[in-house]
Amino acid sequence: MRVAIIGSGPAGFYAAEALLKRTDVAVHVDMFERLPTPYGLVRGGVAPDHQNIKAVTRVYERTAARPTFRFLGNVRLGSDLTVEDLRRHYHQIVYAVGNEADRRLGIPGEGIARCTPATVFIGWYNGHPDYRHAKIDLSVSRVAVVGNGNVAIDAARILLRTPAELEKTDIAEHALEALRNSQVREVFILGRRGPEQASFTPPELKELGEMEDAEPIVAPGELAGCVIPESAGNSQQDKNLMLLHAFATQQPGAKAKKLHLRFNVSPTEVIADAEGKVAGLALEKNRLEVQHDGTVKARGTGEIETLEVGMVLPAIGFSVERIAGVPYDEKAGVIANQDGRVVDPLSRSVIANEYVVGWARTGPQGLIGSHKAASAHVVEHMIDDGAGLASRALPEREAITALLRERGLQIVSFNDWKQLDEVEVARGERRDAPRDKIVDVEAMLEVLAPR
Numbered sequence: 001m002r003v004a005i006i007g008s009g010p011a012g013f014y015a016a017e018a019l020l021k022r023t024d025v026a027v028h029v030d031m032f033e034r035l036p037t038p039y040g041l042v043r044g045g046v047a048p049d050h051q052n053i054k055a056v057t058r059v060y061e062r063t064a065a066r067p068t069f070r071f072l073g074n075v076r077l078g079s080d081l082t083v084e085d086l087r088r089h090y091h092q093i094v095y096a097v098g099n100e101a102d103r104r105l106g107i108p109g110e111g112i113a114r115c116t117p118a119t120v121f122i123g124w125y126n127g128h129p130d131y132r133h134a135k136i137d138l139s140v141s142r143v144a145v146v147g148n149g150n151v152a153i154d155a156a157r158i159l160l161r162t163p164a165e166l167e168k169t170d171i172a173e174h175a176l177e178a179l180r181n182s183q184v185r186e187v188f189i190l191g192r193r194g195p196e197q198a199s200f201t202p203p204e205l206k207e208l209g210e211m212e213d214a215e216p217i218v219a220p221g222e223l224a225g226c227v228i229p230e231s232a233g234n235s236q237q238d239k240n241l242m243l244l245h246a247f248a249t250q251q252p253g254a255k256a257k258k259l260h261l262r263f264n265v266s267p268t269e270v271i272a273d274a275e276g277k278v279a280g281l282a283l284e285k286n287r288l289e290v291q292h293d294g295t296v297k298a299r300g301t302g303e304i305e306t307l308e309v310g311m312v313l314p315a316i317g318f319s320v321e322r323i324a325g326v327p328y329d330e331k332a333g334v335i336a337n338q339d340g341r342v343v344d345p346l347s348r349s350v351i352a353n354e355y356v357v358g359w360a361r362t363g364p365q366g367l368i369g370s371h372k373a374a375s376a377h378v379v380e381h382m383i384d385d386g387a388g389l390a391s392r393a394l395p396e397r398e399a400i401t402a403l404l405r406e407r408g409l410q411i412v413s414f415n416d417w418k419q420l421d422e423v424e425v426a427r428g429e430r431r432d433a434p435r436d437k438i439v440d441v442e443a444m445l446e447v448l449a450p451r
């Protein structure tokens with residue numbers, strides 16, 4: 001059976017692994033990736049100071065080394081390649097395209113200069129080619145990060161790390177240079193609900209207390225009404241509360257930069273200065289309301305304050321980027337599907353032989369490891385549905401690459417990527433870093449050109 005997987009993040013690689021490990025069906029996988037580099041958010045999202053997490057790529061390298069696997073990088077579904085092309089050349093298709101669009105706050109002033117979605121800031125410091133030219137102005141002293149998830153924590157931490165902490169990471173050189181000259185001294189992480197509802201995880205919260213020259217500050221009033229547990233057990237909520245309580249009770253130290261964690265506030269307007277750049281953020285105080293189903297919602301009280309900040313980074317989640325010909329679930333912000341089988345968004349009837357895995361299936365929730373079982377689950381559906389499919393004659397396996405070359409595309413193979421990888425690792429040695437990323441697609445293709 002011949003399968004096309006679109007996207008080379010964790011979900012795509014785990015789907016490939018589950019397919020290629022089968023002993024009951026012989027599967028060939030072609031993995032298409034819009035960038036010349038693989039690994040999705042493991043390369044372009046995971047924070048540079050979390051190198052241990054990135055080691056997961058070794059597992060994906062083993063999948064890529066299988067003779068029945070082919071990587072076709074620098075090929076974007078929707079422009080270089082159509083869904084119709086895929087249907088003609090493959091028995092089954094798996095969309096593993098992640099969530100590349102950012103959610104919006106939907107408040108006045110959101111689009112002004114220095115109000116930048118966290119996606120942009122994160123892509124910029126991680127050397128994602130889409131964001132290499134992003135304007136990140138670090139001449140301001142105070143920044144607000146909106147959201148209470150791990151992405152908000154990542155963004156705040158990178159803003160506050162010292163150059164020495166960052167140099168040894170694979171942070172993009174342009175970001176390192178800008179952060180060396182950064183004037184940012186205070187960052188505010190703003191949660192619309194309370195400490196008990198925060199979705200950041202305890203190791204990430206704890207790390208905020210371990211930065212070289214920045215310290216977390218929680219005003220005691222922020223924890224009012226929270227019952228601080230004596231011991232945390234296994235609950236994320238309890239562990240978070242204990243850590244926040246520890247931050248709230250410690251005396252402010254000598255570290256130059258401060259990270260304020262604030263809760264129960266929602267931005268209502270991004271305020272501009274005379275030049276149209278961020279000068280502040282209007283915040284409405286919230287109260288919490290328990291719903292019939294037990295969930296807790298934030299409700300505005302009408303009490304407004306202005307937080308003086310020069311930059312706002314909303315880190316409030318993502319949704320799937322629409323691709324021509326791929327059905328989209330408007331309400332859920334994902335590719336329309338039923339347990340991983342792609343469906344028509346209106347009739348909900350299954351579109352045969354098309355599947356979706358990862359964040360494109362579920363929305364932006366879950367750690368890298370969670371995709372292993374989730375992708376394998378969808379692969380079970382593929383195998384159940386695929387009986388007899390392989391007898392459908394397809395064009396030669398090389399026909400798809402010939403077609404793409406006819407369209408003028410330079411396809412990047414996995415061996416090509418390994419060559420880029422070597423170049424990046426060698427460049428990184430200059431600053432004793434794991435790699436110094438090439439951040440420009442043209443420059444990547446130039447490295448490969450003489451071959």
Ligand SMILES: Cc1cc2nc3c(=O)[nH]c(=O)nc-3n(C[C@H](O)[C@H](O)[C@H](O)COP(=O)(O)OP(=O)(O)OC[C@H]3O[C@@H](n4cnc5c(N)ncnc54)[C@H](O)[C@@H]3O)c2cc1C
Pocket residue numbers: 006007008009010011012032033034035038039040041042045046047050053075076077078096097098099100122151154323357358359360365366367368369371
């Ligand atoms: C900032 C950030 C930090 C994170 N840090 C951690 C962490 O430390 N630990 C952890 O466990 N989890 C972390 N996560 C979560 C983890 O990254 C995700 O769970 C995981 O990457 C989602 O996998 P995916 O394969 O669905 O999507 P992605 O990783 O986003 O991969 C999607 C791939 O599809 C490609 N693609 C998109 N559109 C097309 C197209 N049209 N044609 C071809 N290719 C396309 C993209 O280029 C990308 O390579 C983090 C997430 C973010 C946002």
Ligand SMILES: NC(=O)c1ccc[n+]([C@@H]2O[C@H](COP(=O)([O-])OP(=O)(O)OC[C@H]3O[C@@H](n4cnc5c(N)ncnc54)[C@H](OP(=O)(O)O)[C@@H]3O)[C@@H](O)[C@H]2O)c1
Pocket residue numbers: 104105146147148149150151152154191192193197198199200201204266267315316317318364365366367
């Ligand atoms: N180091 C790591 O392990 C790491 C790093 C980064 C990301 N990740 C993972 O990647 C996934 C995505 O992370 P994430 O931080 O983007 O998602 P998240 O955990 O869902 O956090 C999103 C935050 O945005 C808030 N929010 C949403 N809409 C808002 C609005 N209109 N106004 C104000 N706040 C709003 C949410 O509040 P409500 O809760 O009130 O909705 C929530 O606090 C998570 O599974 C995360 O654990 C992991």
